[in-house]
Amino acid sequence: xxxxxxxxxxxxxxxxxxxxxxxxxxxxxxxxxxxxxxxxxxxxxxxxxxxxxxxxxxxxxxxxxxxxxxxxxxxxxxxxxxxxxxxxxxxxxxxxxxxxxxxxxxxxxxxxxxxxxxxxxxxxxxxxxxxxxxxxxxxxxxxxxxxxxxxxxxxxxxxxxxxxxxxxxxxxxxxxxxxxxxxxxxxxxxxxxxxxxxxxxxxxxxxxxxxxxxxxxxxxxxxxxxxxxxxxxxxxxxxxxxxxxxxxxxxxxxxxxxxxxxxxxxxxxxxxxxxxxxxxxxxxxxxxxxxxxxxxxxxxxxxxxxxxxxxxxxxxxxxxxxxxxxxxxxxxxxxxxxxxxxxxxxxxxxxxxxxxxxxxxxxxxxxxxxxxxxxxxxxxxxxxxxxxxxxxxxxxxxxxxxxxxxxxxxxxxxxxxxxxxxxxxxxxxxxxxxxxxxxxxxxxxxxxxxxxxxxxxxxxxxxxxxxxxxxxxxxxxxxxxxxxxxxxxxxxxxxxxxxxxxxxxxxxxxxxxxxxxxxxxxxxxxxxxxxxxxxxxxxxxxxxxxxxxxxxxxxxxxxxxxxxxxxxxxxxxxxxxxxxxxxxxxxxxxxxxxxxxxxxxxxxxxxxxxxxxxxxxxxxxxxxxxxxxxxxxxxxxxxxxxxxxxxxxxxxxxxxxxxxxxxxxxxxxxxxxxxxxxxxxxxxxxxxxxxxxxx
Amino acid sequence: xxxxxxxxxxxxxxxxxxxxxxxxxxxxxxxxxxxxxxxxxxxxxxxxxxxxxxxxxxxxxxxxxxxxxxxxxxxxxxxxxxxxxxxxxxxxxxxxxxxxxxxxxxxxxxxxxxxxxxxxxxxxxxxxxxxxxxxxxxxxxxxxxxxxxxxxxxxxxxxxxxxxxxxxxxxxxxxxxxxxxxxxxxxxxxxxxxxxxxxxxxxxxxx
Numbered sequence: 001x002x003x004x005x006x007x008x009x010x011x012x013x014x015x016x017x018x019x020x021x022x023x024x025x026x027x028x029x030x031x032x033x034x035x036x037x038x039x040x041x042x043x044x045x046x047x048x049x050x051x052x053x054x055x056x057x058x059x060x061x062x063x064x065x066x067x068x069x070x071x072x073x074x075x076x077x078x079x080x081x082x083x084x085x086x087x088x089x090x091x092x093x094x095x096x097x098x099x100x101x102x103x104x105x106x107x108x109x110x111x112x113x114x115x116x117x118x119x120x121x122x123x124x125x126x127x128x129x130x131x132x133x134x135x136x137x138x139x140x141x142x143x144x145x146x147x148x149x150x151x152x153x154x155x156x157x158x159x160x161x162x163x164x165x166x167x168x169x170x171x172x173x174x175x176x177x178x179x180x181x182x183x184x185x186x187x188x189x190x191x192x193x194x195x196x197x198x199x200x201x202x203x204x205x206x207x208x209x210x211x212x213x214x215x216x217x218x219x220x221x222x223x224x225x226x227x228x229x230x231x232x233x234x235x236x237x238x239x240x241x242x243x244x245x246x247x248x249x250x251x252x253x254x255x256x257x258x259x260x261x262x263x264x265x266x267x268x269x270x271x272x273x274x275x276x277x278x279x280x281x282x283x284x285x286x287x288x289x290x291x292x293x294x295x296x297x298x299x300x301x302x303x304x305x306x307x308x309x310x311x312x313x314x315x316x317x318x319x320x321x322x323x324x325x326x327x328x329x330x331x332x333x334x335x336x337x338x339x340x341x342x343x344x345x346x347x348x349x350x351x352x353x354x355x356x357x358x359x360x361x362x363x364x365x366x367x368x369x370x371x372x373x374x375x376x377x378x379x380x381x382x383x384x385x386x387x388x389x390x391x392x393x394x395x396x397x398x399x400x401x402x403x404x405x406x407x408x409x410x411x412x413x414x415x416x417x418x419x420x421x422x423x424x425x426x427x428x429x430x431x432x433x434x435x436x437x438x439x440x441x442x443x444x445x446x447x448x449x450x451x452x453x454x455x456x457x458x459x460x461x462x463x464x465x466x467x468x469x470x471x472x473x474x475x476x477x478x479x480x481x482x483x484x485x486x487x488x489x490x491x492x493x494x495x496x497x498x499x500x501x502x503x504x505x506x507x508x509x510x511x512x513x514x515x516x517x518x519x520x521x522x523x524x525x526x527x528x529x530x531x532x533x534x535x536x537x538x539x540x541x542x543x544x545x546x547x548x549x550x551x552x553x554x555x556x557x558x559x560x561x562x563x564x565x566x567x568x569x570x571x572x573x574x575x576x577x578x579x580x581x582x583x584x585x586x587x588x589x590x591x592x593x594x595x596x597x598x599x600x601x602x603x604x605x606x607x608x609x610x611x612x613x614x615x616x617x618x619x620x621x622x623x624x625x626x627x628x629x630x631x632x633x634x635x636x637x638x639x640x641x642x643x644x645x646x647x648x649x650x651x652x653x654x655x656x657x658x659x660x661x662x663x664x665x666x667x668x669x670x671x672x673x674x675x676x677x678x679x680x681x682x683x684x685x686x687x688x689x690x691x692x693x694x695x
Numbered sequence: 696x697x698x699x700x701x702x703x704x705x706x707x708x709x710x711x712x713x714x715x716x717x718x719x720x721x722x723x724x725x726x727x728x729x730x731x732x733x734x735x736x737x738x739x740x741x742x743x744x745x746x747x748x749x750x751x752x753x754x755x756x757x758x759x760x761x762x763x764x765x766x767x768x769x770x771x772x773x774x775x776x777x778x779x780x781x782x783x784x785x786x787x788x789x790x791x792x793x794x795x796x797x798x799x800x801x802x803x804x805x806x807x808x809x810x811x812x813x814x815x816x817x818x819x820x821x822x823x824x825x826x827x828x829x830x831x832x833x834x835x836x837x838x839x840x841x842x843x844x845x846x847x848x849x850x851x852x853x854x855x856x857x858x859x860x861x862x863x864x865x866x867x868x869x870x871x872x873x874x875x876x877x878x879x880x881x882x883x884x885x886x887x888x889x890x891x892x893x894x895x896x897x898x899x900x901x902x
Binding site for chain 1: 833
């Protein structure tokens with residue numbers, strides 16, 4: 001501890017509850033209340049820095065809208081109930097549905113803003129206590145393109161480098177990442193590099209706060225990244241800016257990718273992406289000539305029906321130049337959710353067991369069944385992606401759900417359809433601590449804990465496992481989330497598999513379950529995390545130092561080599577036409593986090609950004625006779641929202657932008673497309689076609 | 696060497712972390728002393744960030760007929776003394792950066808007039824505890840920074856300037872502003888120019 005506590009206060013070292021940077025912070029605790037935050041200035045990731053959300057994160061802990069007791073729907077209304085009544089009802093109704101329609105008629109829909117311990121518990125709960133194959137987290141909505149592509153290219157799903165490699169890069173290439181608004185603390189790393197002379201290339205349809213000072217801004221048409229990356233690869237090949245030795249000794253598949261890239265000369269790419277061909281070539285030269293570099297991408301690239309292919313195409317640029325696995329040579333997806341990384345490793349994905357093991361792998365099934373003390377044949381098979389739940393519900397295959405740490409009524413694509421299907425569920429139970437748009441549809445509400453009321457680990461954007469510490473008890477009758485899950489397991493007759501007395505008990509089992517898997521945590525202890533300010537996985541043994549930088553000697557495929565993948569460009573699922581002439585893209589603002597459930601309740605953040613708006617280019621606005629603050633109806637084939645216009649020349653004239661953090665009539669996802677990527681099933685939030693009307 | 700306060704307008708992403716941090720202060724809870732103004736230009740998301748510049752020979756201090764604005768030994772210009780401030784607002788007109796604010800007096804101070812001049816004191820309470828000002832501590836990008844002068848200047852490519860020319864008025868400030876290397880004095884003619892100047896700096900490329 002380096003910080004000073006004020007009289008009558010104690011400081012609890014923990015991490016922010018919001019994005020994947022997992023910034024270190026102290027919570028100031030006085031008389032059993034969290035009264036503020038203080039800088040933990042020797043935590044290496046953020047060194048005391050906090051974004052606006054972090055500064056006021058503590059204000060949700062004793063928020064007046066905290067849920068203080070269980071609720072059960074009676075005569076159409078959610079009414080106060082006892083814990084016993086609520087828990088019995090959840091266990092009873094889920095079992096009843098399973099008895100009538102089979103085990104797979106219920107799903108556990110989880111989240112990625114929870115600790116590793118809870119993520120592990122949710123996967124085990126679904127498979128052991130409920131015996132359903134349907135468990136998936138909301139990470140499906142953000143991280144899966146990157147995860148799928150990283151597994152294909154590298155055989156492991158993690159940022160390849162510690163953030164401390166970024167300042168050593170000569171060129172930083174950011175594709176589809178509004179770093180400034182979504183990961184503000186990361187900006188400091190970019191500036192450290194730029195102070196040393198680094199150049200910044202940003203690919204984004206908008207002049208974001210990130211793109212504003214870029215050396216090269218490629219303001220592409222939304223949904224055309226694949227053509228752009230292929231085009232850059234072609235320039236690298238034609239101008240011999242390749243690391244031939246690296247390609248030969250450490251990769252496979254270059255020739256096929258190169259043959260495919262040949263079809264993307266600058267003129268063609270310029271046409272598809274609607275940028276100047278010269279800018280493409282300049283960016284390729286900057287990238288090709290660098291000795292060190294970092295390439296990062298985020299949801300702009302990944303939220304497309306070809307999200308995984310986009311990621312693979314950008315990875316090709318890293319592999320072609322051989323700049324990975326060395327100091328200052330880095331790559332990684334810029335994960336969004338607080339535990340977006342750990343939340344996808346510990347077995348709460350439909351296709352995955354703890355340790356990021358594939359559920360279809362017989363060896364993995366045997367091992368995990370033995371850790372869990374169940375027969376291997378009782379371990380359910382692979383489930384379906386949560387983004388396909390609406391279809392499952394419509395077909396009557398899914399009838400009951402336990403929902404935790406998510407808010408699909410804001411965050412699901414084509415939310416009109418999602419809402420109609422959720423309303424068809426025979427039973428919906430939610431674990432919540434503040435209430436949400438999704439809770440309005442619930443039959444039972446189990447009041448859980450906020451992040452300051454429990455302990456456990458998360459894994460940040462760079463693969464660093466960190467420890468959250470408890471500051472206060474949950475208010476009222478609210479309970480710590482993992483206890484609620486264990487209570488449900490007991491009522492489902494599986495209590496002997498959930499004997500945990502503490503979050504640490506779950507952690508110790510998680511370590512063992514991860515052992516030998518791709519995400520191996522076995523050598524990490526809570527003591528080591530504290531002493532070393534986080535430990536990077538893989539860390540297979542107590543004496544292993546952890547692995548801040550991956551791929552120094554080998555990649556994680558059995559042959560130790562990385563793979564190139566060539567993919568042909570194809571247009572987004574929905575393109576503008578006469579009826580819906582504009583492209584609409586959605587995203588985040590700095591003041592809000594995900595579905596806004598937390599941040600829309602914190603006054604300071606609401607003041608900064610009180611409502612959604614439509615970013616529109618002045619030229620386009622003129623066609624509709626629209627000025628700033630005029631209300632406009634934005635309509636797609638799926639739904640509409642009415643929001644104020646915000647005229648700005650920072651967006652392409654053929655594109656409009658909506659932030660997505662609100663629900664009900666303000667939900668941007670009333671408009672978005674639920675077309676899914678064939679690989680990974682991520683929705684195409686970043687491109688759809690809309691029409692506008694001034695109201 | 697004493698630590699110095701720096702503003703680097705190019706790095707400001709308008710995230711309001713500093714404003715939120717400022718609102719946390721126990722002595723003016725809920726009210727931020729930092730000004731974060733949108734630059735009304737259609738091609739821009741940029742905001743102009745203004746903290747108190749803590750001028751040497753501060754015009755606000757000199758303008759106050761009540762001598763209500765005190766300066767600490769290390770040159771920090773404080774908010775008006777609540778006993779002395781008579782709400783003349785001269786300080787508002789005197790300050791070339793438009794920093795001082797007039798806020799309602801806390802109800803506990805049963806004294807007319809009902810408002811009092813308040814401004815940034817660089818977190819006097821935190822600094823007496825050995826902590827850095829909260830806004831510069833949290834700033835994600837380093838647009839606000841507090842540190843050893845030599846260390847901060849050595850890390851950045853711009854020039855740290857503390858000489859301002861407002862029309863005929865020359866001002867030296869304790870707070871430094873990073874500008875392109877070819878500038879030694881920041882010359883401003885009126886507030887709109889100041890904003891446009893910041894916008895230009897903010898949009899300049901690094902090369």
